[in-house]
Amino acid sequence: MSRRAGRRAGRRLRHRLARVTARTPVHAHAGSPALPAALRAPELEPGDRARLLQGAHHDPHALLGAHPVAGGTLIRVLRPLARRVAVRGRALADEGDGLFAAVLPGPLPEPYRLSVTYADGTHLVTDDPYRFLPSLGELDLHLIAQGRHERLWEALGARPMSHQGVRGTRFSVWAPSARGVRVAGDFNHWDPTGFPMRSLGASGVWELFVPGVGPGTRYKYEVLGADGVRTLRADPLARRTELPPATASVVHAGRYTWGDAAWLARRAETPPHAAPMSVYEVHLPSWRPGLSYRELAKELPAYVSRLGFTHVELMPPAEHPYGGSWGYQVTGFYAPTARLGTPDDFKYLVDALHRAGIGVLMDWVPAHFPKDEWALARFDGTPCYEPADPLRAEHPDWGTLEFDYGRPEVRNFLVANALYWCEEYHLDGIRVDAVASMLYLDYSRPEGQWTPNADGGRENWDAVAFLQEMNATLYRHCPGVVTMAEESTAWDGVTRSTDRGGLGFGFKWNMGWMHDTLGYLARDPVHRSWHHREMTFSLVYAYSENYVLPISHDEVVHGKGALVEKMPGDWWRRRATHRAYLGFMWAHPGKQLLFMGQEFAQGAEWSEETGPQWWVLDPAYVAAGDHQGVADLVRDLNARYRETPALWRLDSDPAGFAWVDAEAAADNVFAFLRMAGDGTPPLLAVCNFSPVVRPAYRLGVPGPPGAAWHEVLNTDDRAYGGSGVTQPAPLRAEPVPSHGRPESVAPTLPPLATVWLRPAP
Template sequence: MRTPREWTRWTRSSCCGRTRRTRPSTRSSTRPGTAPRGCTSRWRRSAASPPHRTEARHTMHLPTEERTRLLRGEHHDPHALLGAHRVPGGVLIRTLQPGARRVSALGTELSPEPGGLFSAVLPEAELPGPGEDALLVTRAEAGPVPVHDPYRFLPALGELDVHLIAEGRHERLWEALGARPMTHQGVRGTRFTVWAPHARGVRVAGDFNAWDGTRHPMRSLGASGVWELFLPGVEAGALYKFDICCPDGSHTLRADPMARRAECPPATASIVHESTHEWRDAAWMRRRAQRAPHAAPMSVYEVHLPSWRPGLGYRELAVELPAYVRDLGFTHVELLPPAEHPYGGSWGYQVTGYYAPTARLGTPDEFKHLVDSLHRAGIGVLIDWVPAHFPKDGWALARFDGEPCYEHQDPRRSEHPDWGTLEFDYGRREVRNFLVANAVYWCEEYHVDGLRVDAVASMLYLDYSRPEGGWLPNEHGGRENLDAVAFLQEMNATVYRRCPGVVTIAEESTAWDGVTRSVDRGGLGFGFKWNMGWMHDSLQYMSKDPVHRAWHHGQLTFSMVYAYAENYILPISHDEVVHGKRALVSKMPGDWWRRRADHRAFLAWMWSHPGKQLLFMGQEFAQGAEWSEAEGPQWWVLDPAYGAADDHLGVQVLVHDLNALYRDTPALWELDGDPAGFAWIEAEAASDNVLAFLRRAADGSQLLVVCNFSPVVRHGYRLGVPAEVPAWAEVLNTDAATYGGGGVRNAEPLKAESHPSHGHEASIAPTLPPLATLWLRPA
């Protein structure tokens, strides 16, 4: 026999407006022909019943107050009013079908009530089983349409999920909240769940109900703040939002914070999504799990996907981007934030859809295809992740349920003074869970290999960009945001525990102690930190005319004073080539020849300095103009028809060679975090604009780096070298003609002489080309 559990309420049972707690037994104690105890009786047509429509015995209208709350979207438990309930004399069927002309259940026409409600009390009859249509609804001039009643289903969200959400410990939160296609109690549909703790009621509105949420109020799952509704028949591709009744009784229509797919801006609806992508990067994922990132090469190409090749979507990019990056020899790409954002001019840094890749370039599965293609080309994928702030758009996260929800209640803690955005309330466990789970989500669902966390400094300090009196001290009277510290520690610890081989990277511009120290030792737990000090000092030095560089020599050498305080990445990022800061080659002084020479010398200095390196697109071929998100890289300067194409192609060839030599030279990366991997040869030749140092690998192999940031050739420049190396051969010279240089070189290996210099018993005397960097290795 069929049990009628689909139609019973484990939350409440209602009769004539009175409610009482019920919970049916999990075991049936029935015998054939009887109804289970505590449940609605079985509907059963008599053999003598006519096949045509029967009449209901009587109806029970909702009390006015209950009906008003339901129709206004203010009811916390619509399942107690709608669906099927046992009452004296049979089974009460009530459904909410605004705009319907008539509704019938099992051949019995339901009586209309005010507000689009229909109800009737049916005599003993058999309940519909799983997968069977329960109602026939007739609208306008159309004929009756069979529909499933959403209010005959038990909650589709498990009690453990609800508990973990309430505790702020659901590490796969995207599987519990949002829109999830599924089969529930034998019926295919979509479970909608949303966290809205201050809401008086929540409804689902979408293209499946003409964007009128009246038909689909959700039930509250108690103190968790979660609302839930299973909608039969709603499949992937459906558009939806949540209609939230705020504490003051007003309504707001909101996109789903957990949506895994969103409409393409400026449209703002969420889309029910179910992935069908089949990953083919298993070999990459196995290697990644065994990789030690700090002792491995990492050369990063930073990309703004929408403008890298304007007009290309994820699928087209999956063909062109891996081939280009592989040919240049970069080990990783770093993507400016791929999450959905309403304003393209923010480059993705004002996120509204934290769980949805931007629809500007395609679907979530097409983004997975891009990541998959990069992995199969041997290229790691890092993404920019923005947990520091979010925009105030009225359809997104700001005052989500009518009250501060994701942001702090005190505007001195929520308003971001620099960007006109809101900061997350890191002290609220549900908000912290939302962000920690999001970090895990990109690593597990999209196989990304690392997260570069944006604007960490703005998170760490309560007084960041705030005037005196415009911020609140922490509980100890200090300026540190202790909630943000705890969040970052939890995020890093969770990601490293769950995702072997993944790295996290902090964009942190202050001297906060322990950014890359492990959490168990009191650090924030990041894998790497952007070395903003190196970037700022190096670019300032390079911007000076060589005649003035002697007075700024310390700006190049100072980075080695703190080089081992953290695990560093050296960034020449998008932030350095926009808004009047000029492209990298245009920061250099002098005429075009000098600028290109300085550009090449600087890149080789950057690649040989301790730390990993990152270069923004367009700088690999020395485009002269600032980056524009509307235009992207100036690929046309590489066209042979362009007069200076050889100049730009030469820099591109240099970047290829730098990456190839870098990957094949463990001395340049194996001991990046160990002082044993670096030794100065010449750090004091300020008047000559010369630097020289050794890089070493764990096996003792060495590379000698010499930089001449002066525009003059220096013949026979004496440099001390380790006595055990008999000769040194030039393996890279940024003045080579193939790179667009003048061709000054050391053609033969340089034999070490018994001439003490720079603290060594032996020395060599190479010729130093102008504005150039040399790499030499033992011959």
């Protein structure tokens, strides 16, 4: 309707209202239009009236809206602050407290609209929210009650839609123990009194369709809890939020058109275990501080492509109130943080990465949630998302609450959330944070401060069942996705399939490898020989799980220093050891993950306020070449890695690895072979973690006899800032037995360096 037509219709409606009012006697309520006795509405039962006005009625639709009665149709409306309400030209009687009612003669044809005039003169013509049938079907409610609604985000939350021919938004929220729930927002000036929601039976779901409300509207739920406390809550399934520190939810309807169909089709062709995968971990708000999602989409894909990483892993992008938590204390599990833009803007970034050939993983945090009173904690006045047992509810390390994995609806909330990110945002996988804290009931808890399981043990079998369901659901619905577990214990079967009793993850972070190798390299080379097995121990268990080798944000914060600063000696030695370690890491069985800033050996540990030290790459900086050399090495490591099947094809198979020399402790040398198992040439990796050159260092190699071994990569190359001890000519395999092999080569080993050699085809 045009604005002019609307004004004409408004004038006609006011004239009709004036005629009706002129014909009716004065009603008992002062200031309200009088109605004939036959049109007076029966009074509400006092208990119903009180509960309705207090927001404590389970079925406001039974009291409000239109209902057939003897002699006509009873219409009752709750509009606080309204001066007058009319339906089809008939003014309703003012019953006080914002209630208006009348019995209109005869049946009331559908649909009808309300004409509402407020004390300030504002006039509104709108559909009555209480004339609509429930907008959720019985199947949805059944699945929610069973904890089996895999697409929960389509049933709960704020969903713009057309219902019974009218555009509006359906609000629905799970609050099973609440006495009542109302919705407040921009559309009702944040006064929820006139918008109580109805309880949909045993499902625990409260629902209300509000006509005329569309995308961009801010809202919250006013929950009257079972404890009698009234709180204003953000929507647990909000798909968009206000910019923190504001905490309202925002009605959202995605309009983004994806351009990554070819990527999605291609990613399922090869199992990730048998494909190259090197991951660049990114904290989006600080990678380039101040950039939005769309601005990041112009810079991040180009940078990652230039370095040759196959994937990025985003530290938690879901909404969180405190930026200093880096996203690990989530309040908006279904909403990308508004700090960098809208949900469609985030999709634009993911799409740009996909079109650049880069996979996108995200950190996902189902282990705990913060206690903010506007979020999930005691959502319905009871332990709702968290366990009722206080010895299980409180997370001892982070001042947060744990999820109740044994409650079907809570488990459903989380499983659907993992699926949501992969389906709605086309993510290629998730890395699950703090899995160990989920698996063990006594995690970080002293004796007597934890509750055993039914068998008296420490295992959290509910968490196990949840993780199995999550992994199985994700792999079933999203071909080509991968899940990773940050799990630091010896739990058996983290990456074993669920049908064989495992947790079902695709990969596990190898925290033991990270801890041992960094411990070795932190020592002066003169002492390393006594700790040689810290570098070789990972191969004892390398094939017990499918591993990722992580040098993550956790290793370069909280006083731990940047990666290069962990190394001993002067600047040259630290930088050389940094390069040698990266060469060792890329050659070791498993996938690689490197946190931003470590790809160019920044000297300071990471700060979320300032991000990477990009200025060290500025040509004006005196040591810019030192840092650029490390970045160039990472670029070449990724390039050689991708083109060398021996480094990734048998990552999960012991046949893909063989030691040449694991016992050269006195020399600080490690030499091993990687094989593809398909006839392609193997790769020989030799790491010298001592600061001395070792000429003619003989190493046994496999056939063919007399093969020419070429230097594929040398971290001591001058191009990377090294001393330039390289092998300019191929090394011819000689019939000199060594290390149990009939032939050998004798390369010169550069100081504090890793060398990759490969025979000519």
